[in-house]
Amino acid sequence: MSTIRTIAFDGDDTLWHSESYFEATHAQFRALLAPHVAGEVIDRTLIETESRNLRLFGYGVKGYVLSMIETAIELTEGRIPAADIRTLLDFGKTMLDHPVELIDGVIGVLDALGDRYRLMVITKGDLFHQETKVARSGIAERFDRIEIVAEKDEATYRRILSRVSEAPDRFLMVGNSMRSDILPVLDLGGQAVHVPYRITWAHEEAAEPRHKPPGFYAIGDIAELPGLLALIDGAAA
């Protein structure tokens, strides 16, 4: 195994909190519809609506708000008052306008790794909102490159590595989503470190590889990353 040269971090729920805002909004959405529908029906229908709309909307807050509105109208058979739909619009604006809150330990990790590796962000979702978040994060200048992509699959990673002239076996991806951050990078011949977040969005769920393939690592906290890299690079040297 070669020595790692480039480390890329996922953004949402790896460098900064994201899913927790969706979770909080979801609780407010449930409360708003509580007079009309049971909570489990709300949860199930919203996930179904989001899945159906993903093909047209892609990822991000704006599509989420449109799916909430669609779900609310469907579940109340059109009885939801316009004032409540206005409230859903405001939920979305609050999410989009929220300050970026870094995950504990991120700054220390970037301090520890910045001199020894080329650091990148590879984040998925709405281009405009992701750029806003990167700008507000205060850590943009720590990275050589920031890539915002619509989908994180093997082809996307291959294209990015080709653009930065990096070999897959010198590349390591760090992220919270097995489906988007880990599995496609391993398939490409790269290495990947899974750092789970407290919550995983239903659409990002994927099982851990049953037999740990070479290049797959899992840690419980991003602060453990520098220690893990010392081990990996020590073993490769």
Added chain:
Amino acid sequence: MSTIRTIAFDGDDTLWHSESYFEATHAQFRALLAPHVAGEVIDRTLIETESRNLRLFGYGVKGYVLSMIETAIELTEGRIPAADIRTLLDFGKTMLDHPVELIDGVIGVLDALGDRYRLMVITKGDLFHQETKVARSGIAERFDRIEIVAEKDEATYRRILSRVSEAPDRFLMVGNSMRSDILPVLDLGGQAVHVPYRITWAHEEAAEPRHKPPGFYAIGDIAELPGLLALIDGAAA
């Protein structure tokens, strides 16, 4: 003036139709609200809402739909039925799902220029929808590179040119928006060809430069581009 080496095309309303779908949807939106409000009030309020939301939503269909819903609730003082809001959601889905219709003459232009220049697309807006449009356009493989950006300002063009190692004076941008495609490229020392579309979105309006700066050209139809380039390159040779 140096010989042109890289030509970049704007996407929406330069390579393919876009604003005409917004225009058609806007007419349907007006018709939907006609029982409640006068047409001029609808037009003015929607533009105001869009302008106010641009900072949070960025460009694209999803933000447009959210602004239509907000406008409809505001102008009817909450009296709009949920079924009509459901119709606005469907307008958005129809726009997102629409086949990509190339502007007349585009294929001939790409045929004429593909062997002699490095061709790119630099398009602004929703990442997911723009990628879908590029894929559906059938012309993606004609371009060396496709850049989807959140905002087209001088810094954006500078970053792209640096990534492709191109000098500004060897770069020419083709597009319908003075504000996004022409002025920032001229400011950077590049050349730019304005090809107006039938309709210009209010937010993209900007005056033509009063004294034509060097490197600024305007044609009425994209089919005139190969002829113009022959003149430009002839003059530079």
